[in-house]
Amino acid sequence: MQKYSLGLYEKAMPNNLTIREKLDYAKKANYDYIELSIDASEDKINRIYMSKAERLSIIHDMYETEITIDSFCVSALTKYALGDPDDRISSRGIEIITGAIALAKDLGARIVMIPGYDIYFGTSTAQTRDKYIHNLRVITDQAAKYGVCLGFETMENEFMNTTQKAAEYVKIIDSPYLQIYPDSGNITNAIKTYGTDFVDDITTGHGHILALHLKETVPGKFREIPYGTGHVDFAKVISAAWKLGTRKYVTEFWDLGKEDWFADIVAANEMMRNLLDRN
Numbered sequence: 001m002q003k004y005s006l007g008l009y010e011k012a013m014p015n016n017l018t019i020r021e022k023l024d025y026a027k028k029a030n031y032d033y034i035e036l037s038i039d040a041s042e043d044k045i046n047r048i049y050m051s052k053a054e055r056l057s058i059i060h061d062m063y064e065t066e067i068t069i070d071s072f073c074v075s076a077l078t079k080y081a082l083g084d085p086d087d088r089i090s091s092r093g094i095e096i097i098t099g100a101i102a103l104a105k106d107l108g109a110r111i112v113m114i115p116g117y118d119i120y121f122g123t124s125t126a127q128t129r130d131k132y133i134h135n136l137r138v139i140t141d142q143a144a145k146y147g148v149c150l151g152f153e154t155m156e157n158e159f160m161n162t163t164q165k166a167a168e169y170v171k172i173i174d175s176p177y178l179q180i181y182p183d184s185g186n187i188t189n190a191i192k193t194y195g196t197d198f199v200d201d202i203t204t205g206h207g208h209i210l211a212l213h214l215k216e217t218v219p220g221k222f223r224e225i226p227y228g229t230g231h232v233d234f235a236k237v238i239s240a241a242w243k244l245g246t247r248k249y250v251t252e253f254w255d256l257g258k259e260d261w262f263a264d265i266v267a268a269n270e271m272m273r274n275l276l277d278r279n
Contacts, residue, residue, distance in 0.1 A: 011255060023067045048099025081119045098142045110149060118159055251272055
């Protein structure tokens with residue numbers, strides 16, 4: 001029996017593929033599931049308005065391919081931040097995340113990742129923080145209603161770039177339906193800046209970690225860094241997370257238009273399974 005599940009971030013595959021095609025390719029590359037993206041583009045946001053027939057079609061596709069959609073990455077909340085002083089923006093964010101929670105419930109996804117920002121396109125203040133906390137309570141209640149877990153992704157700015165900072169907000173909201181979904185690359189950049197240690201940081205989330213993003217970074221850069229060219233110690237990252245009971249992992253990287261993109265997702269799978277299988 002396999003002791004863990006390894007997912008593939010949807011954006012590692014070309015955007016012009018259908019969800020069914022992405023499930024097929026994930027299966028061929030030996031993944032267990034995919035993480036669906038709801039980013040700030042209108043075509044991805046519109047997923048929350050899928051008809052019942054469209055939702056049922058995806059469920060059929062998952063059963064036929066034997067690949068599930070276990071988690072969502074709702075990065076649209078970068079643009080439509082929950083703590084934005086503009087009520088039109090924050091209200092849109094609430095609409096998007098509550099729609100994503102309902103979609104996750106229908107598709108059987110267990111985890112909905114939310115970015116750890118009170119505000120991204122603007123200045124973080126006491127006001128944006130307080131509004132963020134208020135709206136976190138609103139969306140956590142929605143998640144609790146459907147039995148779907150929200151998870152903070154540790155991000156690249158000072159507001160929530162470590163597990164320790166995410167744990168502070170988990171404690172404030174104090175709900176089993178709001179937990180932590182650490183990003184190994186973002187945390188690595190943060191600890192290099194602060195002079196701290198990855199194991200010490202992730203341990204502050206003990207008992208609250210839903211899954212882990214396996215992402216490569218270099219100092220000052222947070223995305224589109226090929227595996228093996230950055231400074232993330234994936235063996236250490238996985239070992240630390242494993243000891244805390246983490247059993248769900250996602251290879252998070254992006255399709256950059258390469259002709260041999262499929263070879264990249266196969267290589268990422270083999271690299272991470274090799275490390276996971278040591279535990």
